[in-house]
Amino acid sequence: MTGTAHTTGTDLLVVGGGPAGCAAAVMAASVGMRSLLLEARPELCGRLRYVRSLENVLGGFASGPDLAASAAADVARAEGCRVELGARVVRLDVRGDRVVAVLESGASYTAAHAVVATGTGPLGPADTGWLHDPGGLAGAPLWEADPAAHEGRTVLVLGADRPLGTLLRAAPAARVRFLVAHPPADGYKTAEVRPDPRVELVSVRRVVLEGARRGVAARITTAAGDALRWTADAAYLNIGSAPVLLPGDLVPDSTGYCPPDRQHPRVHVAGDLRSARAQRIMTAMGSGGEAALRAYYALRGVPDRPE
Structure with missing residues (x-):
């Protein structure tokens, strides 16, 4: 053929x-x-x-x-x-x-x-100017995530694209904490998910992923210039x-x-x-x-x- x-x-x-x-x-x-x-x-x-x-x-x-x-x-x-x-x-x-x-x-x-x-x-980390993932820790796109697999755990979400709102609506009773790091340009996308108590949002200038004793860690420079360190059981890409x-x-x-x-x-x-x-x-x-x-x-x- x-x-x-x-x-x-x-x-x-x-x-x-x-x-x-x-x-x-x-x-x-x-x-x-x-x-x-x-x-x-x-x-x-x-x-x-x-x-x-x-x-x-x-x-x-x-x-x-x-x-x-x-x-x-x-x-x-x-x-x-x-x-x-x-x-x-x-x-x-x-x-x-x-x-x-x-x-x-x-x-x-x-x-x-x-x-x-x-x-x-x-998109992947290389397509952004703010997300750095030298160890390939970010894993799959968020739309592939199964909330049931993360029950009672913390998930790091990189970006605030629309799949986050879809996932939250699909699993209203899931007990999952979502830490969402997103660039300032994505701020308008967060209105849909901001009221959900499971979501913690931060506007970032830079995120560097690194291994942690449990899951993945993120060294964050916020849009305001503050330094944070988040740890989570898993991380997913949601950058568009x-x-x-x-x-x-x-x-x-x-x-x-x-x-x-x-x-x-x-x-x-x-x-x-x-x-x-x-x-x-x-x-x-x-x-x-x-x-x-x-x-x-x-x-x-x-x-x-x-x-």
Whole structure:
């Protein structure tokens, strides 16, 4: 399969199998398009399965795993949609009237149009100017944390991004102390979690992680210039995310995101990859369906703005 280009019977490539990509595949099937969904993970909606509480989606879904299972089932029923899991796309190019997706394996697939829904990935300490973790003690992103595993313990949270509020809502009775160190720029994000008595917030200028007799320690210089030392049983990263870009013909803006109106007419961007301002499950799914419709109308020569 390595080095082989596959072109037969596909109108639309969908790169990314999160909520936006799944919605694109289902929409494409509903209008008779033949699609191929390429997802790097071993399952669809992999990150959604860690979201323990949902409050902003239709359909009565109370948790991410429930919605993920439903989305995967909808894709499985979508006529004309093929799915390849474990298919990591490493490059996307427009070549004439075709879009080519090159996989890590060396294989490639082509279609007339592509929906790109690669979303975002978590930032690491090296992406910040304030967090220093020479021993790699910070561990996993916060959205992977299980509060039940830390019952009665102290957790150090590095950054004040939205997953903290989601975790607190999902585990209202969990007896966990959360020590949250965040840069001043994240201060506006703390309003949601500040009233929770389990949370202690500090605005920081610098944090250095080091080993401790029990868990992890943090040497902190606060935004006011004070020195603190916190110890915790575990530490998690919660410093935000960055768009997952593909080399080739995607066009990012100055922030690294890919606005739909800047892309080649055969490349349709959906989901969190579009911008940092609308990163919600509902908006991702809607944009996935819209992106597939744009490809459908383009294939039939229907202009975006009818005259």
